[in-house]
Amino acid sequence: MHYVVMTKGVPDFREGQVEFDEDGHLKRGNTPTVMNPNDRFALRAALQMKVKHGGNVTLMGMGPPGYDKVLGEGMRDVYADDLLLLSDREFAAADTWATSMTLATAIKEMDDTPDVVFAGFKTADGETGHTGPQTNWCLEWPLLTHVVSMAYDEDGGSIRAKRLVEGDPDEIETVETTTPAVVVTDPEFDTSYRKASYRLKRKRLREETQERAEEFEDHMTTWDHQDLNLDPEYVGLDGSPTIVSGVDPIPKAPSEREPTFMEPDEEEMEQVVEEIAAYGGG
Amino acid sequence: MEVAEMSEEDNGEEDDGLEHPTAEKQYVKALEDGKYRDMWVFCEKQHGELLDVSKEMLGKARELMDKYNDDYDADERVVSVVIGDDVEHLAQETIEYGADVALYQNDDRLERFLHRPYTEIFVEMARTDADWRDYDEPRYVVFPATNNGRDLSAQVQAELDSGLASDCSDLYIEDHEETNPKKTGEPGESKMFERTLHMKRPDFSGYEYSTILCLDNPEREFHPQGASVIPGTFDVPEKQNREGEVIEFDSELKDGWFGVEITDHDLLDEGVDLTGHEVVVALGRGIGDDPTLGMELGLELVDEFDDAALGITRGIVTSSYDFDGHVEEYTTEERQIGETGQVVQPEVYIAAGISGAVQHKVGMDESDTIITVNKDPDARIKEFSDYFIVGDLFEVLPQLKEAVAEGELKAVADGGLTEGEGGDDDV
Incomplete structure (x- = not known):
């Protein structure tokens, strides 16, 4: 079995890591790049497959050469057998469609065709949620999205998964398909291991990957557009239908209010009573 | 078309020797x-x-x-x-x-x-x-x-x-x-x-x-x-x-x-939904002096509204308060408002005994009107309150309850007898 996990380096949006300039714009240069948090669920799902069914996990990302550290972070913090970085100036500033074509081409270019390609849901920067489904459209494989748990049947080569459907109320679906397939994990993905033998194996694999991650560069392959035989007109900004025409700071939430202070007596609280009395029942 | x-030829570019699948x-x-x-x-x-x-x-x-x-x-x-x-x-x-x-x-x-x-x-x-x-x-x-x-x-x-x-x-x-x-x-x-x-x-x-x-x-x-x-x-x-x-x-x-087959589907049990109500009454650690009574007072106020729900802060979920059985079910994570809980924006949000941590703020600061009850007029929640009643929730919540029930305020402190009295005896 071969599992490929798609990931992206994103600015670290955790509190305290983000800086803004005077106009309220995000200062990207000062913000460290980390592995997209949602992609960890995808990588954990791939590790879960490896623990239960064996195989190799390739962690793949697209970005500037410095993104190798993001892949190394994934290898150290979760798991990877090898790393693949798609890096080329021609790939820069791609929107989701140009990105998806590049990723799909790389997947097709692999000697060992993956059985399952995993992706996380939405990146912390672009937040489109499009790249998994669009990469899948190029591959023309079955697609399972918003997956919260999955099981693989080795005999039939089939995947059974539960996925979340938004509605009123939300629903949970059980879906089945065959490999190769693309699985987009939901942030609620269940990464628990019920069997003790699985937990032991996971522990061993985690130790191995941490050791490997010390010298992650040794496990890294880098491909550019020539390796992928990609026409530069169809990747990066050149191949992107969309552009960002403007960025505005989000006006501060209407939170900074001026309270009217009052003592809890009849007269002073009259205004409050007027506000709430209308909502009384019966 | x-x-x-x-x-x-269409490409009009120099041949770079690639086959170009794209x-x-x-x-x-x-x-x-x-x-x-x-x-x-x-x-x-x-x-x-x-x-x-x-x-x-x-x-x-x-x-x-x-x-x-x-x-x-x-x-x-x-x-x-x-x-x-x-x-x-x-x-x-x-x-x-x-x-x-x-x-x-x-x-x-x-x-x-x-x-x-x-x-x-x-x-x-x-x-x-x-x-x-x-x-x-x-x-x-x-x-x-x-x-x-x-x-x-x-x-x-x-x-x-x-x-x-x-x-x-x-x-x-x-x-x-x-x-x-x-x-x-x-x-x-x-x-x-x-x-x-x-x-x-x-x-x-x-x-x-x-x-x-x-x-x-x-x-x-x-x-x-x-x-x-x-x-x-x-x-x-x-x-x-x-x-x-x-x-x-x-x-x-x-x-x-049809390579993907849906073999089963279920409505998701979503637990308690605090969103979509006209009013939310939320309690924080200010109930600490008598946690069970605090919860009861909050629930009683909720009951007086036509469409209200009771929420709590992370502080209550993680507290070691010893609640009596009948209010305990209201003290779990499924009623938590804030960053790791639910985000609500009711028409009226009543925050009682809540200090106003930023994690709580993101769960409620889009509410139309925010009414705070807190003993400490400097509590951080003042920055996102419209009304700030400086007082003890154990006294103020019953007053508010009465006010909603009657559509006006009775002076509960006087035994609630100042209004609606008088007249009859004299006839």
Whole structure:
């Protein structure tokens, strides 16, 4: 079995890591790049497959050469057998469609065709949620999205998964398909291991990957557009239908209010009573 | 129209010796000199009813295209698309919410959303010539930014070789002057892109708004311009008695599209839903002097309202208070408001004994009116309160309860006897 996990380096949006300039714009240069948090669920799902069914996990990302550290972070913090970085100036500033074509081409270019390609849901920067489904459209494989748990049947080569459907109320679906397939994990993905033998194996694999991650560069392959035989007109900004025409700071939430202070007596609280009395029942 | 052939000559660039699988256009199916008209809206349904977001999109599309037709002296339409097993009545309903033409596809196998068949059908509809239209593909397409709607939007636009912005919170159409040489073809030149859909969306984890445009390249047409819309962003329009065409579409479904099978589905037990109430009463660690009594007072106040819910802070969930059994069920995580709990925006939010940590703030600061009860007038919550009652919640909550019950305030401190008394005895 071969599992490929798609990931992206994103600015670290955790509190305290983000800086803004005077106009309220995000200062990207000062913000460290980390592995997209949602992609960890995808990588954990791939590790879960490896623990239960064996195989190799390739962690793949697209970005500037410095993104190798993001892949190394994934290898150290979760798991990877090898790393693949798609890096080329021609790939820069791609929107989701140009990105998806590049990723799909790389997947097709692999000697060992993956059985399952995993992706996380939405990146912390672009937040489109499009790249998994669009990469899948190029591959023309079955697609399972918003997956919260999955099981693989080795005999039939089939995947059974539960996925979340938004509605009123939300629903949970059980879906089945065959490999190769693309699985987009939901942030609620269940990464628990019920069997003790699985937990032991996971522990061993985690130790191995941490050791490997010390010298992650040794496990890294880098491909550019020539390796992928990609026409530069169809990747990066050149191949992107969309552009960002403007960025505005989000006006501060209407939170900074001026309270009217009052003592809890009849007269002073009259205004409050007027506000709430209308909502009384019966 | 013709599907553009991407040969070496068309490319007009030097041969770099690569075979270029993308140049064979294996994923690229753009048109050349395509004719694009109308705004298409994919209307999602659940259990035989349109989702509210579908109606919201139709209302917005109606507004956009009415203005568009005025601005450009045009006569373009809102076209709705409904796919399912028995959806003719829903297609009919989309007319009442603003569509001019409603396309629907029925098939038993389409009862629930499936990526491949829904994408194939939508795309076939978009590309298929018909009596009622005279164009190659839609000018604009709009989808709901739900789990399934967003996936569909991505795959439809991939197949149509175009772009989209997801999770939009505002849409408008106007001309746009662009200077990016990738789009103009000439560095230093600017080019007018008429009738451009401007798609505004919160970006970068909510730190900024981006305005996204989907613009043709000089050699490659990126149409339709696509967007998905966050549910609840636009108002559900009033149903109107409108005329429109309801048209059944008859795609020949292929077995190969059904590689994913839905074997089971269940409504998700969502636990307690604190959203959508007129009033939320929330309690924090200020109840610490008598936690059970504090919870009781909060619940009693909730009961006096027509439509209210009780919420709590993380502080209570993680506390080691010893609650009596009858209030204990209200002290669990499923009632937590804040960053790791639910986000509510009721008309009135009553925060009792809550200090106002930033994690709590994000769960409630969009409420219309925030009334705080706290002994400490310097508590951080004052920064996002409209009214700040400086007092002990054990005294103030009963007063508020009385006020809601009676529609006015009784001086509970005096035994609640000052109002409504007198008179009778004297008769």
